C-alpha cells in the first residue's frame with residue numbers, strides 16, 4: 001500500500017500510537033470502556049474548552065455534521081429564532097441544516113473572502129427582536145479564515161442570545177476559553193485538531209441549556225438531550241452502539257495532545273507549519289487567496305496557477321505519488337486548491353512537501 005501524508009482538514013494524518021489504540025475490541029457495557037474512556041474524554045474536552053464548571057459535553061456518533069445537526073435540532077425550539085452568519089461552505093451547511101429541520105432562521109450571507117463585520121450582526125439583532133440564538137463557524141475551512149468569534153460573543157452576551165460555534169476545525173488547535181468568549185455551545189469532532197480518527201463528534205454545552213432542552217429534538221438518533229441524560233445517568237453509556245475503536249483512539253489522541261504540551265504547543269506547531277508553507281509556496285510562485293492577516297494555522301487556500309497547462313487532478317496525482325495528499329478548493333468564485341497543516345505533520349514534512357511541489361510544476 002502506498003503510504004501518504006494527509007494535508008487535508010480531516011480526516012488527517014494520525015500518529016502510529018493513535019492507530020494502534022484501535023487494535024482492541026471493547027464492550028459498551030463495561031466500566032473499562034464507559035468510565036475509564038468515555039467519561040474521561042467528556043471531562044477532558046470540557047477542560048480544554050474552559051476552566052469554567054458551567055459546561056458539560058456530549059459525544060455523538062457520526063461525522064462532524066451530525067453533531068452540528070444534533071445540536072441545532074435539539075437545542076433550538078419552535079419558539080426560538082436562529083441568526084446564522086455565513087461566509088463559507090460550513091456556514092452555508094448550518095443554514096442547510098436549519099432548512100431541513102424547519103428551524104425559524106435568518107441568514108446573514110457574506111462573501112467567502114469577507115470577514116464578518118460585528119456591526120452588520122448587531123444591526124440584524126436590533127432589527128429582529130425574535131432572534132434568540134446566533135450560530136457561526138470559527139475557522140471557516142472553506143478558505144482557512146478565522147472568524148471573529150470574540151466580537152460576536154460580546155454581542156451575544158450584550159443582547160442576551162445563545163451563541164453556538166462550529167469550532168470543528170479549530171478546537172484543540174487554537175487556544176480558547178468558551179466562558180470568556182461567551183460561547184454557550186461549541187461543536188467539534190474526533191478527526192480534526194485533537195488528531196483522532198473519524199467516527200464521532202461532540203458538543204460542549206452550558207449545563208443550564210442542555211438541562212432545559214428535553215423534548216426539543218427532531219431526530220431520535222441525534223437527540224442530544226437524551227444522549228446527555230444517558231451518559232450522565234449511566235456513567236458514560238451511549239444510547240446506541242458507539243464507535244468503540246474510534247473512541248479509544250480519541251482517548252489516546254487526547255493523551256498525546258497533553259504530552260505535546262496542550263493546545264498552546266499544538267497551535268505553535270500548526271502555526272509554524274502554516275507560515276513555512278505560505279513562505280515556501282510564495283517563493284514557488286503561488287499566491288494565497290486571503291491576505292496574510294486573515295490566515296489561520298489550520299488550512300490555507302492558494303489560487304490555482306493561471307497557466308492553461310495547469311490541471312488540479314494532474315497536480316494532485318503528482319503530489320500523491322510523492323507521498324502527499326492535498327485538497328481541492330471549495331471557494332465558489334475563485335479557482336483554488338487547499339493545503340492543510342493540521343494532524344501529525346511537522347516542519348520537516350512541510351519542507352519535503354515544498355520540494356515535491358517544486359518538482360510537480362509541470363505547467364511551467
Ligand SMILES: *Cc1c(COP(=O)(O)O)cnc(C)c1O
Pocket residue numbers: 009010063064065066090137138139140141166167168169189
Ligand atoms: C470538517 C468540518 C465540519 C464537519 O464535516 P464532516 O465532514 O461532517 O465531519 C463542519 N464544520 C467545519 C468548519 C469543518 O471544518
